[in-house]
Amino acid sequence: MSLPLTEEQRKKIEANRQKALARRAEKLLAEQHQKPAQSKQGPSQNLPRDPSKSGSHGIFFKQQNPSSSSHGDQRPQNPHSFPPNTSEQAKGMWQRPEEMPTACPSYRPPNQVTVAGISPPLANSPPGVPSQQLWGCELGQGHPQASLETQSTPFANTTHEPLAKVKNFQETAASSSGQPPRDPELEARMARPSTSGQNISGSVMPRTEGRLQQKAGTPLHRVVGSQQGRCIRNGERFQVKIGYNEALIAVFKSLPSRSYDPATKTWNFSMTDYGPLMKAAQRLPGITLQPLEGAEGHVESPSTSSGIIAKTGLPAAPSLAFVKGQCVLISRARFEADISYSEDLIALFKQMDSRKYDVKTRKWSFLLEEYSKLMERVRGLPQVQLDPLPKTLTLAFAAQLQKTSLSPVADIPEADLSRVDSKLVSSLLPFQRAGVNFAIAQRGRLLLADDMGLGKTIQAICIAAYYRKEWPLLVVVPSSVRFTWEQAFCRWLPSLNPVDINVVVTGKDRLTDGLVNIVSFDLLSKLEKQLKPPFKVVIIDESHFLKNIKTARCRAAMPLLKVAKRVILLSGTPAMSRPAELYTQILAVRPTFFPQFHAFGLRYCGAKRQPWGWDYSGSSNLGELKLLLEEAVMLRRLKGDVLSQLPAKQRKMVVVAPGQINARTRAALDAAAKEMTTKDKTKQQQKEALILFFNRTAEAKIPSIIEYILDLLESGREKFLVFAHHKVVLDAITKELERKRVQHIRIDGSTSSADREDLCQQFQLSPGPAVAVLSITAANMGLTFSSADLVVFGELFWNPGVLMQAEDRVHRIGQLSSVSIHYLVARGTADDYLWPLIQEKIKVLGEAGLSETNFSEMTEATDYFSKDSKQQKIYNLFQKSFEEDGNDMELLEAAESFDPGSQDTGDKLDESTLTGSPVKKKRFEFFDNWDSFTSPL
Numbered sequence: 001m002s003l004p005l006t007e008e009q010r011k012k013i014e015a016n017r018q019k020a021l022a023r024r025a026e027k028l029l030a031e032q033h034q035k036p037a038q039s040k041q042g043p044s045q046n047l048p049r050d051p052s053k054s055g056s057h058g059i060f061f062k063q064q065n066p067s068s069s070s071h072g073d074q075r076p077q078n079p080h081s082f083p084p085n086t087s088e089q090a091k092g093m094w095q096r097p098e099e100m101p102t103a104c105p106s107y108r109p110p111n112q113v114t115v116a117g118i119s120p121p122l123a124n125s126p127p128g129v130p131s132q133q134l135w136g137c138e139l140g141q142g143h144p145q146a147s148l149e150t151q152s153t154p155f156a157n158t159t160h161e162p163l164a165k166v167k168n169f170q171e172t173a174a175s176s177s178g179q180p181p182r183d184p185e186l187e188a189r190m191a192r193p194s195t196s197g198q199n200i201s202g203s204v205m206p207r208t209e210g211r212l213q214q215k216a217g218t219p220l221h222r223v224v225g226s227q228q229g230r231c232i233r234n235g236e237r238f239q240v241k242i243g244y245n246e247a248l249i250a251v252f253k254s255l256p257s258r259s260y261d262p263a264t265k266t267w268n269f270s271m272t273d274y275g276p277l278m279k280a281a282q283r284l285p286g287i288t289l290q291p292l293e294g295a296e297g298h299v300e301s302p303s304t305s306s307g308i309i310a311k312t313g314l315p316a317a318p319s320l321a322f323v324k325g326q327c328v329l330i331s332r333a334r335f336e337a338d339i340s341y342s343e344d345l346i347a348l349f350k351q352m353d354s355r356k357y358d359v360k361t362r363k364w365s366f367l368l369e370e371y372s373k374l375m376e377r378v379r380g381l382p383q384v385q386l387d388p389l390p391k392t393l394t395l396a397f398a399a400q401l402q403k404t405s406l407s408p409v410a411d412i413p414e415a416d417l418s419r420v421d422s423k424l425v426s427s428l429l430p431f432q433r434a435g436v437n438f439a440i441a442q443r444g445r446l447l448l449a450d451d452m453g454l455g456k457t458i459q460a461i462c463i464a465a466y467y468r469k470e471w472p473l474l475v476v477v478p479s480s481v482r483f484t485w486e487q488a489f490c491r492w493l494p495s496l497n498p499v500d501i502n503v504v505v506t507g508k509d510r511l512t513d514g515l516v517n518i519v520s521f522d523l524l525s526k527l528e529k530q531l532k533p534p535f536k537v538v539i540i541d542e543s544h545f546l547k548n549i550k551t552a553r554c555r556a557a558m559p560l561l562k563v564a565k566r567v568i569l570l571s572g573t574p575a576m577s578r579p580a581e582l583y584t585q586i587l588a589v590r591p592t593f594f595p596q597f598h599a600f601g602l603r604y605c606g607a608k609r610q611p612w613g614w615d616y617s618g619s620s621n622l623g624e625l626k627l628l629l630e631e632a633v634m635l636r637r638l639k640g641d642v643l644s645q646l647p648a649k650q651r652k653m654v655v656v657a658p659g660q661i662n663a664r665t666r667a668a669l670d671a672a673a674k675e676m677t678t679k680d681k682t683k684q685q686q687k688e689a690l691i692l693f694f695n696r697t698a699e700a701k702i703p704s705i706i707e708y709i710l711d712l713l714e715s716g717r718e719k720f721l722v723f724a725h726h727k728v729v730l731d732a733i734t735k736e737l738e739r740k741r742v743q744h745i746r747i748d749g750s751t752s753s754a755d756r757e758d759l760c761q762q763f764q765l766s767p768g769p770a771v772a773v774l775s776i777t778a779a780n781m782g783l784t785f786s787s788a789d790l791v792v793f794g795e796l797f798w799n800p801g802v803l804m805q806a807e808d809r810v811h812r813i814g815q816l817s818s819v820s821i822h823y824l825v826a827r828g829t830a831d832d833y834l835w836p837l838i839q840e841k842i843k844v845l846g847e848a849g850l851s852e853t854n855f856s857e858m859t860e861a862t863d864y865f866s867k868d869s870k871q872q873k874i875y876n877l878f879q880k881s882f883e884e885d886g887n888d889m890e891l892l893e894a895a896e897s898f899d900p901g902s903q904d905t906g907d908k909l910d911e912s913t914l915t916g917s918p919v920k921k922k923r924f925e926f927f928d929n930w931d932s933f934t935s936p937l
């Protein structure tokens, strides 16, 4: 009994055996490579059209052994071609019963495709046929050196006549397509056996010649030609692009996932077969299969294709790796191919007339008019996947694609506004007029996203008025500005009867009572059922309130907007942190653009799959998104863009909701008002009543002031000042900001001089949102807050000089923007008297040249309440009290001594909470302010 072999010995034997098999395989392949030429002229009419049969090695084998059965026996006839197989993997590949040879009892599936699939007698090889003439379709293409070397083989010139025909045939096939022959019929013809069992030319290449090739030192596969191909990934499958090779076809057929695509005339496989295929192909001499990019892991050993290249001595083939990318719009007229390098693709790009190469980004771009042409041609490159522009873009930019408009900016026609109130039209600033034109060009569906304070309201009213025939109009707004909108309609559309304006205040009100119906977001969701029949014209103010599709307000508004004919969205900050926030607003304006959020998310939100689902919080292709929005959805101008058209200060009166004054406070206010008009009151008593009214007003306005501030913050207002007078108001504001964790500072009469400067600096340098809560009388001078451009007056103060001083904390040297001033005015309070009083005073000062601006003309609703006799009396009292010299002082003192607890109002307010500034300081500052007002900065 012989000793068993050691593991090492066994390995060595196996290695030697593999080497021998490889040598033999090379030899056999050299012979096999000449066979298609021989078989080319055989009868073709009987060839199966089924591509999977056309190149079958069964047919091929019949040719090689005329004595074999003519019934498709696929078994190799040459016993030399059946090396015993020891490879487990190959076993797996070849164990399909129909491919098991039966004529050779000792046959075991071959481990090398080459050997298994090919068994042509060497003698059948035609001598001296230049290899590229037979197989050069691939080799010669794009690889000049390869074909050159091949031509220089010693046999290059010994062409036999019949083979010359073969050569012509093959050259035609190769050159006409520029691709390897892929026609299955053609491949079949090439592979077809001679039924006579003879090679067509009758010429014989002696075995010795085959050996001679090797002896001469010329690598065998150079003589017989080498084939290069590539694997191209397509989702979960990959495709093999290579010229016909019988042995390879045999490999293909052995793979369980094989599939032949008659359209592309290529074979494709599941990725699970990638490893086995590459491994088998590596063992086919003369076959170079470029692996898939990044698919190395699928092959057990590194690709030997490079080894083959090294053996052939040919330079490395150009990269044929699969490349994938996408088209991205980069301007109104151009798109870019965002894709990695591919030689074929670059060649294609260079055929485009409008091509441009950006050396910085290393990307190619083209005019949109060449988009279709380029995409069509790219489809002919199977190793390239260039994703098209989203359909939404091609629709939005159809004019550019069809070459009808290549203008860098959209041509927007001037709208005919003759049907709109001339007061409004003549008031429009040039950029506002352009906004209206854009809206009408967009058929009344747009997102007007002008910077804050640029007059979106006047534009929206004008656009809506253009479509007046389609009214009733619905205006959905934050509740804090419902009445401001009412005033704006009255101001800008004198043709509209104020009784036709319906401000919805409670859930019991009807939504459709007016020609213009103004409702808050929150009430809208409660009154949803009243929305039938739907409104045709809808304005949504602060439309970013709809950014979250899950909220009740969004769920209520979206169906309404989808069916409305005109949708006018207004927002100075349509998205505050990420593109996903824009989705609902885009959908509202253009319901067909991205009906599914996922498509939008993938393209513009850098969507990433996470273990818990998709993450859409990122951003991608923002430049393209901007272009799309500008083309068909949104108009946005920044203050800086239109600064020259803006006044330095823009004042706005914001009528705050009277509905927010609770019954107890209302009663206290009414009582105070009554006191003022009660007969037989001394002057002093009247003044006290006035002070009480003023204090009760402060208390009543608190909820509205806080709501307004929170709305501003939600709207993305980063930095602003809030002025108030009463301590109770200042306290309530700061408490709410603390609760909401909003950065803020507070300066009132109790703040030391040193702290004031520090706090001011803190606010100026704060990078994020910040609110400065300031006392009207204690922080209205000597401080600079130029990093903000908005001032909100929560309370009014009877002296306009003090107010203007306060405004100028922001509007001063260092301020580069136009400043917005919002005065919150509450109906049914002291504001009813203070506001007209302030305006009147300013008017007088303006006429005397002491006021830099006409206050009344810059604010809405200068006469927002009609004075009845009682009101007139109170007004007169206010006027008298605040106009008499020294009375201001007296009034402040009266406020000081005011004790709400002593009044029979049910309200117990601590006196110390009623004023924000110690009286002494107020007194001093008040006079200071007055002086500086009369000689403005």
Ligand SMILES: Nc1ncnc2c1ncn2[C@@H]1O[C@H](COP(=O)(O)OP(=O)(O)OP(=O)(O)O)[C@@H](O)[C@H]1O
Binding pocket: 427, 428, 429, 432, 450, 451, 452, 453, 454, 455, 456, 457, 458, 571, 572, 650, 651, 652, 653, 858, 859, 860
């Ligand atoms: N053409 C105009 N003529 C007179 N006043 C104007 C004009 N345009 C705007 N205004 C005034 O400017 C102020 C700001 O306008 P508006 O409130 O419409 O701005 P906005 O863009 O809506 O700002 P925000 O985003 O802060 O709400 C208002 O008082 C408004 O009346």
